[in-house]
Amino acid sequence: MKGLLLKDAYQMWSYTRWIILVSVAMMLMGTFFMKEGSNFFMLYGGLLLGMLPMTLLAYDQNSRFSAYCAALPVTKEQIVGGKYLIGLCGMALAELLSMAALAAAQLLWGTVTVQIIVATLLQVAMLTLLGNIILLPLTYRFGYEKAKYVYYLCIGMLGGLMGIAVSSDGTLLNSILPAHGSLLVGVVVLAAVLVLYALSWRLSVAWYGKAEQ
């Protein structure tokens, strides 16, 4: 397992540095847009960090490491679990960056309320994890080449949703995401997302086991 994570760390450094850099840039922009109370760019940064596991899996499939893994002394749970662990690390990084951006916004503009903090952190957590919940099992089942079309569809749907939300003055988005829900509702939603994340991991393990390498 340690070796698999180290391999992913090397791959992240080689291939996905730009994702992390762009996410940091998004969070910086989020700090400025928080002047008007908008956390859109922080969410977008989280969404980008959520792409890390699938991007790494695509590189694994491209180099045939996914197939080679089946001959190595590692379990299917470890092979798949590594990607889900990276997804959680991506979420943690997104949360840290969001907290830093919110803190900077509060210092600069003084517009950050407790409600915005809770809503932003929950939304970022959901956005980083939801993409992986849906796409990682599909990638293990059908391969990156096919699964990426589902990914594009998700991005398109999200973009459409954002557009509708903006045109409705933000009220629709807030009604969908737990921006104005109570902390308890938020925690329940987050817990549900984490349960879905665990189920998604089990499904990915099952589908990786079924796929012929």
Place this chain on the structure above:
Amino acid sequence: MNALELQGLTKHYKDFTLGPLDLTLPGGTICGLIGENGAGKSTTIRLILDMVRRDGGTVTILGRDSRTASVRTKEEIGVVLGSEGVPLCLNAVQAGKVMAGIYQNWDAAAYAELCQKFGLPDKKQYKDYSTGMKMKLCIAVALAHHPKLLLLDEATNGLDPVVRDEVTDLLLDFARDENHSILISSHIVSDLEKLCDTIAFLHKGRLLLCEEKDALREEYALWHGTAAQLAALDAQVYGKRVTPYGAEALVRRDALPAGTELTPVSIEELFVLMVKGENVQ
């Protein structure tokens, strides 16, 4: 204990069927799996490793069924799947560190020695390696955790003759230990002729024969004559080659009367004649 036992191993695809294959690899021996491109060599190795689901038969690897082979069993197997599998962005040092985190028996010193022996650069990324260098790194990775069984799929492809000779020596050294065995597939028959104790011929998914190399040389020979003499030959012909200058046929020595003039047959000729017979020019 046999390192590997295949019994009735079968795999069906829409346009290709592999098997049923029966093959045994005793400890301390090297078996060469020879076959033309598409004969089923790689599929056989993938079936052994349970990377592909088998439709029938059994695979026993180091005493355990391959489907239930534990992580511990895989610790004892070294694998080369062509030049595939190593992440493209890694260099030799990084690949060693990654494998050290995967194999409990990883021997960093042995790996460094192999990399040095093969002249692999420390800092160059795998994607920038030549085909031969890629293969050498894969072989170094397969050997550096002291496996008991090596499964090598086309592991000598792309190597220049000097390195191929070095690799052959390395593999012969490895198999000197009676607990060590190698199953190596290749379509370069001359490589396997030097290396193997046993030869298995795979053709269109079927195992044509599986015998000791020396026994094959003793049992089979080349008969030479004219086309007319060939037509009158009173023995089973396993393959023949007819040219305007004469004819030759692959026959069993014991099928012809004593004193018949025969010449020894190389494993490569044996394979080509058996597979292609009279189509060979």
